[in-house]
Amino acid sequence: MSNYKLDTKLENLYVVQLYQQLVKEPITEQNAQLVLERQNERLQKLMQVAYEIPFYRERFERSGTTPEDYKCAEDLYKFPVLTKDELRAWMDDEAEQHPEKYELWHVSPTSGSTGRPLRTLISPRENAAYTANWLRVMSLGGFNPFTGKTMSRPNSLHVKIDPNKGDSPLQKLGILRRKYMSDTILQRVETQTLVDEINAYEPDYLYNHKNVLVRIAKYVKENDLYIWQPKFYTPISEMLDEPSNILLREVFGPGLLDAYGMAEVGSCVSRVPGNEYYQINGDAFVVNTYNAELTGPADSGMAIITPLLKTELPLINYASLDYMERFYQFGLPFVSRIQGRMNDVIYHSNGGVTEWANISVVMNYTKEVVSYRLIQEELSRVRLLCVRNPETPKEQEPEVQARVIEGLMGIFKDPDMHIDVEWVDDIPSDPNGKLRVIVSKVKPA
Numbered sequence: 290m291s292n293y294k295l296d297t298k299l300e301n302l303y304v305v306q307l308y309q310q311l312v313k314e315p316i317t318e319q320n321a322q323l324v325l326e327r328q329n330e331r332l333q334k335l336m337q338v339a340y341e342i343p344f345y346r347e348r349f350e351r352s353g354t355t356p357e358d359y360k361c362a363e364d365l366y367k368f369p370v371l372t373k374d375e376l377r378a379w380m381d382d383e384a385e386q387h388p389e390k391y392e393l394w395h396v397s398p399t400s401g402s403t404g405r406p407l408r409t410l411i412s413p414r415e416n417a418a419y420t421a422n423w424l425r426v427m428s429l430g431g432f433n434p435f436t437g438k439t440m441s442r443p444n445s446l447h448v449k450i451d452p453n454k455g456d457s458p459l460q461k462l463g464i465l466r467r468k469y470m471s472d473t474i475l476q477r478v479e480t481q482t483l484v485d486e487i488n489a490y491e492p493d494y495l496y497n498h499k500n501v502l503v504r505i506a507k508y509v510k511e512n513d514l515y516i517w518q519p520k521f522y523t524p525i526s527e528m529l530d531e532p533s534n535i536l537l538r539e540v541f542g543p544g545l546l547d548a549y550g551m552a553e554v555g556s557c558v559s560r561v562p563g564n565e566y567y568q569i570n571g572d573a574f575v576v577n578t579y580n581a582e583l584t585g586p587a588d589s590g591m592a593i594i595t596p597l598l599k600t601e602l603p604l605i606n607y608a609s610l611d612y613m614e615r616f617y618q619f620g621l622p623f624v625s626r627i628q629g630r631m632n633d634v635i636y637h638s639n640g641g642v643t644e645w646a647n648i649s650v651v652m653n654y655t656k657e658v659v660s661y662r663l664i665q666e667e668l669s670r671v672r673l674l675c676v677r678n679p680e681t682p683k684e685q686e687p688e689v690q691a692r693v694i695e696g697l698m699g700i701f702k703d704p705d706m707h708i709d710v711e712w713v714d715d716i717p718s719d720p721n722g723k724l725r726v727i728v729s730k731v732k733p734a
Contacts, residue, residue, distance in 0.1 A: 291601070293393040296413035298572040303417035303446060304424070307598070311421060312332075313428040315561050321619035327572040329361050330462040331597040344379050346603075354703050362622075363586070370583050370593055371607045377407045379488055382604065384410060397552045409553045410602055412515070418598035419555045422573050428440040429547050429568075431559045432494050437520075439467040440492035447551050456651045468492070472501065477717065480508040484516055494540070495733045499524035501675070503660050504532050506540035510681040518542035519614040521562070528627065530621065530653045549611075549627055554596045554604055558624055566616075567624035573598050576622070577606075578615050589626075636702045636731050638668050645727055651696035654664060656690045657681040662716050669705045673697075674713050 312324055336356040339345035349355060350367045360366060362419070373518040384391055395411040411419065424434040468490050472478045483505050484687055487495065495502075502524045509516045521544040523538065529547055543562055550556030557574040560567040569576045575595040580587040592609040628649070634642040654663050660676040672692070677686065690710045697708060 291412065291414070293413060297393050299414045300417045303414055304420045304716050305404075306422050307418050307421035311425040311570075313425050314619060315429055315564070315621065316571070316621060316623075318619050321621050322388050324571045325621060328597065330573065331361065331572070332359060332365075332575060332595070334601055335595070335597055335603055335605070338600050339605055342603070343607065345603065353418070362571075362577060365577060365593075365595060365606055366579075366586055368606050370579070370620065371605060373407060373610070375607065376409070376604065376607065380410055380602075384408070396690070406645055407553070409604075412601045412707045415599045415601055418573070422555050422570065422598070424568065425524075425573075426548050427494055427496075427521070427546070428557050429559055432521050434494070435464055437466070437493035438490065439494045439496070440470060440487065440490055440519075441495070442472055442497045444470040470497070477687070480504055484509060488515070492519050492552060493521075494521045495519040496523040496525055499527040499529060499533065500660060500716055502537060506536050507659060507676065507679050507715070509540050510536070516540060518544070520544050521546050523548050524732060526574060529650070532653070532656050532658060536678065542570070543672075551594070552572065552606060554594050554599070555636055557594055557596070558627065565625075568617055569622055569624060571621055576613070576624075578613050580616075583608070588616070592627075630650050634729065635663060635665055635671060635727060636668060637701065639703065641703075643701055647700050648697065650728070651693060651700060655693055655696075656687065657685065660691070660716055661726065663727045665731055666726070668731050669703075670707045672709045674711050674716055676715055677712060727734065 301462060302357045312327070314320060314322055316324055333356070335518045336359040340349055340356045351580055352368055355366050393413065395416045396411070397411055399411040405677060406601075407422070415423070427434050427439070468486075470483055471488050472483055476538050483501075487505075500524070505516070508514070518541055522537075522541050523546045523549065524533070529537075542721065545562055547560040547567070548556045549558040549567065554574070557570055558567045559570060577593045578587055578590045579585065579593055580590055583591065583593075590612065592611050592613045594607050594609050595603075595605050613624050614623045614626040616625055632646050633649070636642055652658060658677050659678045664672045664674070666672070675690075675693070677689075679682065681689065690712075693706050694710065698706065
């Protein structure tokens with residue numbers, strides 16, 4: 290059994306060690322074989338470990354396979370898919386049955402689309418792997434996380450921030466310099482304050498929740514303000530829609546590095562500045578796409594994710610509920626499109642549902658709206674919150690509103706549905722720091 294007290298003390302050292310073992314350049318013809326070899330090696334080791342865990346032994350037996358049957362990413366189509374409900378039940382049971390074992394483990398909580406919390410137990414070594422992978426993602430565009438300056442918003446649900454704490458001795462030497470913005474999930478500050486903090490620190494890399502970066506960009510543009518443009522920046526926690534993409538690039542510059550991930554698994558898919566496609570960070574992840582029945586492979590479908598460096602309580606074939614389209618190059622899969630939040634739906638009185646993907650057909654191509662949220666509190670009524678693009682005059686709101694309602698009603702195909710539109714300056718994050726596009730508080734008919 291691991292010595293978790295020692296692992297906790299050595300976690301930062303593990304981060305450095307694991308970072309050195311990851312491919313830190315974008316995938317090309319020159320390094321694709323290396324990525325594939327490391328993926329296969331780590332997958333085989335992961336399946337050997339999983340076979341000794343009762344939860345996974347049952348899944349091996351159910352599928353009629355053994356660890357020797359898993360040599361490459363495509364072999365994982367033989368293994369059962371892991372749902373959020375199954376993961377929730379397993380993690381809850383582990384925490385309740387063995388509290389002493391997990392006392393020093395990290396817990397990554399998510400609110401869950403249904404409002405049922407999901408806590409993922411992550412060992413100190415596994416957490417070091419998650420951190421090392423995030424540093425690698427930041428490195429893909431050419432940023433050096435050890436010598437460059439980073440700035441981010443703290444997740445105050447997980448991290449205790451001391452605003453009076455100064456730089457560490459290493460940071461005073463110019464190593465691992467970082468600064469937290471004063472805005473937190475639990476306590477928002479004025480947007481001007483965030484602009485001032487960015488300008489004062491002049492970070493090389495800026496990352497924050499997408500809705501916060503959009504709020505800053507919108508404020509800067511509306512007020513014709515100066516803002517420091519970092520070499521790289523990443524909107525996190527939410528899918529990047531095209532209106533927000535355009536606004537962020539206009540205000541913060543061309544260094545947008547788009548990273549897809551989940552709290553449960555880490556950041557597994559990345560798009561570096563200048564690329565139209567995403568790479569799968571394949572030396573640390575398998576990301577397969579499945580058909581609608583989740584029984585086999587498809588070029589486009591739900592993304593099923595396996596983090597290869599989470600080896601103490603693995604997540605094998607985890608159903609993301611997000612949709613991706615893949616293509617192959619250099620013998621490896623890449624992602625051409627990501628469509629998230631497949632599990633967010635609007636319910637209708639006739640028993641039908643409208644998924645986020647259908648709603649995005651209208652909203653993501655309404656350039657006058659840079660952020661939105663649909664709230665359903667009654668079966669036949671939804672409230673649409675819209676943040677106006679700074680380039681759109683306020684006088685155009687009625688015309689945009691009418692066009693959006695017409696488009697959504699065409700998608701809903703529900704004559705009983707009523708849509709109330711409310712124009713707001715910004716949309717606050719959920720308690721977990723994310724911004725869910727659809728919030729339905731009704732029970733299915």
